[in-house]
Amino acid sequence: MWQLYHFPLCPFSRKVQLVLSEKKVPFVLQLAYPWRADEPIHGLNAASRTPVLERQDGKLVLTDSQAICEYFEETEDRSPLIPGSAVARAEVRRLTALFDDNLYGDVTELLLYEKMKKRLVLRQSPDSATLRAAMRLTHEHLDYLDWLVDNRRWLAGAQLSLADFAAAAQVSVIDYLGGIDWSGHESAHGWYRVMKSRPSFAPLLKQKMEGIPAPRHYADVNA
């Protein structure tokens, strides 16, 4: 059994939750807010951020979402998520990094700052120019998702992979924060509805961030 330190809108904790669920690795959630100085994660992770995954005997702590996903890819035979040849695996990792780094840095990180941190920690209003810029960049990323979905069975190729879960984790946080407008992105929208309908996704759609209500459509797998 593992304990996952997370907060409900951490996209990287969501990515790990999805992978653990797909691989049927049992875990319990433990709330952790990285912006609070007294959180145990600061002692468990030199990077001072979620996710942190601790084995319940306390003898193994894993951090960094990609290192965690690679660990379970190597130790669990069930549901390979970095499948195929070395070239196919490079494509899964390229896209996973594109969502973890670029989609996160261009959009998710800005929305978390403007709509979560400013509200809960800094007690400020979001900056509308930043939100507009994030919305523009979201459309560019959704264009690329459309292209992938139009040209492949799943994002990285013929098989469902970590790239799909990394992308869906970011999209779900952006959607929770009201940042997704699907108009003109029917292909990406169809893909996200399929991802949302997976049993591994159901717990994420129920998790609420205290003080930040989700829009009504957020948890609706048909919306």
Next chain:
Amino acid sequence: MWQLYHFPLCPFSRKVQLVLSEKKVPFVLQLAYPWRADEPIHGLNAASRTPVLERQDGKLVLTDSQAICEYFEETEDRSPLIPGSAVARAEVRRLTALFDDNLYGDVTELLLYEKMKKRLVLRQSPDSATLRAAMRLTHEHLDYLDWLVDNRRWLAGAQLSLADFAAAAQVSVIDYLGGIDWSGHESAHGWYRVMKSRPSFAPLLKQKMEGIPAPRHYADVNA
């Protein structure tokens, strides 16, 4: 034979150069400045950044430094850089991400903006408050390097690994930009001198960024 699109101060291209050299994979360098709109990398990499590695037959393009390193870890038996058990490999990947994400985001990225991009592209002076903040954070990262070096043979454990090359790649760029003060960090300094002395490092110490002179000590393996 491979072609590596890079610019001399790109820490992630440096990480890839070191790994290719250690594994004796032949490659040639091709200059690419991601901030210029007419660079071929924009068509080769959806993330529009270096490194981009293209096989000379033009039929395979790899992007994202970690995806590239994992690809050669899987396809080249020589010099394993993510060695050992799944737990040991998770530790290599955790530290690699710590240097690629946190040391880069806290320090290297700021120095590249203040001391390279402002000089070459924006024609502005660096902001001294930002430089001071980066210097403070550099000391925190060097403290952690000291701790690793004091407690282990190499950064991730008993064996030289990708974590050492990822850290050295960031440190080398920070050092080029005048951001390293080794006082109080004898352990990390000793480790970096060892890294600098490796044959794989020699080409990096010769590469110059046009318009940005390196400090005199930068290329001295004894300094």
